[in-house]
Amino acid sequence: MSWEENLLLRAGQIGMEYIMNPQFKKGVLELIVLESVRQKDMYGYELVEEVSEVIDVNEGTIYPLLKRLTNERYFETYLRESSEGPPRKYYHLTASGILYRDSLAAEWEEFQARVNGFLKGRSGHE
Amino acid sequence: MNKEKFLMELRAHLSILENQEQEDILAEYAQHIDMKMQKGLSEEEAIRDFGPMQDLAAEILEAYHVKPEFRKKGIVLKLPELGVKQTEHGESALRRGIDLVGKKLKGAAGGIRNGFRWLVTKCFAAGRWLMKPFTGRKRKAGGGTEENGIDNMNELNSMSKINIEETGRRRGRIADFGRAAGRGIMTLWKWFLNFCVFCLKLMWNAGWLLLSLFYACMVMITLMGAGAIPVLLVQGYPLIGIFMICLGGLLCLGTLSCGAFSMLIRNKKDKKNEDSEKNDEEVSYEQTA
Numbered sequence: 001m002s003w004e005e006n007l008l009l010r011a012g013q014i015g016m017e018y019i020m021n022p023q024f025k026k027g028v029l030e031l032i033v034l035e036s037v038r039q040k041d042m043y044g045y046e047l048v049e050e051v052s053e054v055i056d057v058n059e060g061t062i063y064p065l066l067k068r069l070t071n072e073r074y075f076e077t078y079l080r081e082s083s084e085g086p087p088r089k090y091y092h093l094t095a096s097g098i099l100y101r102d103s104l105a106a107e108w109e110e111f112q113a114r115v116n117g118f119l120k121g122r123s124g125h126e
Numbered sequence: 127m128n129k130e131k132f133l134m135e136l137r138a139h140l141s142i143l144e145n146q147e148q149e150d151i152l153a154e155y156a157q158h159i160d161m162k163m164q165k166g167l168s169e170e171e172a173i174r175d176f177g178p179m180q181d182l183a184a185e186i187l188e189a190y191h192v193k194p195e196f197r198k199k200g201i202v203l204k205l206p207e208l209g210v211k212q213t214e215h216g217e218s219a220l221r222r223g224i225d226l227v228g229k230k231l232k233g234a235a236g237g238i239r240n241g242f243r244w245l246v247t248k249c250f251a252a253g254r255w256l257m258k259p260f261t262g263r264k265r266k267a268g269g270g271t272e273e274n275g276i277d278n279m280n281e282l283n284s285m286s287k288i289n290i291e292e293t294g295r296r297r298g299r300i301a302d303f304g305r306a307a308g309r310g311i312m313t314l315w316k317w318f319l320n321f322c323v324f325c326l327k328l329m330w331n332a333g334w335l336l337l338s339l340f341y342a343c344m345v346m347i348t349l350m351g352a353g354a355i356p357v358l359l360v361q362g363y364p365l366i367g368i369f370m371i372c373l374g375g376l377l378c379l380g381t382l383s384c385g386a387f388s389m390l391i392r393n394k395k396d397k398k399n400e401d402s403e404k405n406d407e408e409v410s411y412e413q414t415a
Contacts (some may be wrong), residue, residue: 044154044157045161060155060176060182063151063158064151064185064190067150067151068189075217088158089154
């Protein structure tokens with residue numbers, strides 16, 4: 001059972017919607033956003049929808065994150081015409097963005113492995 | 127709330143940012159609302175999904191490393207400064223007449239004056255030390271909101287989402303109250319300290335002013351003597367000794383009078399020190415709040 005599923009199950013006992021510690025969420029959100037854009041260039045709303053599928057997050061909070069990552073040169077933006085409505089601003093992951101994403105992912109892997117190992121060790125003793 | 131109003135309000139919250147940045151981020155939100163409406167949601171619903179305006183604006187400003195409470199703090203910080211300004215103003219009258227006389231004797235008086243200034247700075251330091259409990263409490267109150275996240279995790283098993291949000295809000299309010307109370311006490315305490323220092327300086331200045339006035343009177347008397355006695359000398363009275371005493375007294379008392387004047391503490395030089403002190407205090411304010 002993955003970490004996410006585990007948490008989902010526990011949260012499921014509380015209510016319909018699963019709640020994550022906001023501090024956890026903030027850290028992971030960045031990684032999810034970076035990964036989503038790495039797979040495919042996306043515009044703001046598309047990205048919000050994608051991220052909302054993974055974790056439940058206030059939609060408003062993703063735009064500031066995009067802005068910050070753009071200011072830190074992890075994202076580039078360009079405009080592209082759309083069939084419906086005004087042109088959309090697409091986000092593209094830069095080379096330094098890829099490096100940053102990899103370092104975050106590695107960090108996350110290690111963190112997750114450690115916590116999982118600890119939790120398993122505990123339940124094994126009992 | 128409709129889209130226009132939402133964007134207007136958000137812009138007001140983000141007024142600290144550059145116009146270009148404001149436009150950028152607002153365009154994203156406008157587009158988001160449009161897309162939601164295309165999906166069949168109402169304008170109201172789309173905007174409600176963003177949550178409270180305050181939190182949203184705070185989140186955006188945080189992304190720019192701007193402190194969300196920036197504007198509130200600007201007002202609070204001005205209060206303690208007022209106290210300092212008052213002391214400066216109170217002494218400006220004393221300061222005016224003194225500048226001309228005091229300049230040449232500054233060197234000799236510097237030592238004693240520095241001693242007194244040292245005392246004043248020690249008083250300030252003692253005051254700051256006494257203020258510690260208040261700043262400490264403030265820091266705790268500030269930290270409390272951050273700890274909410276961890277507390278929430280502990281309560282996760284027993285409480286519903288609504289409950290968690292409510293306790294968070296209540297705790298936020300208590301922390302706000304504590305912060306406000308702490309700030310109030312700090313302000314009062316600072317005013318009191320400033321007042322004490324002001325009184326101390328006033329007493330010191332008044333003492334030296336009286337002394338120098340006394341010497342000045344003596345100078346006048348000896349001057350009168352030195353003017354009158356030559357007349358008697360010419361008439362043949364043996365008053366040369368008294369004449370010499372008068373001349374000596376004239377010089378001596380004149381010097382003493384000038385010396386006493388130069389003992390007065392004027393704020394011109396101190397201003398720089400006080401400014402840097404003020405800046406230090408502001409920084410500590412920002413860090414603690």
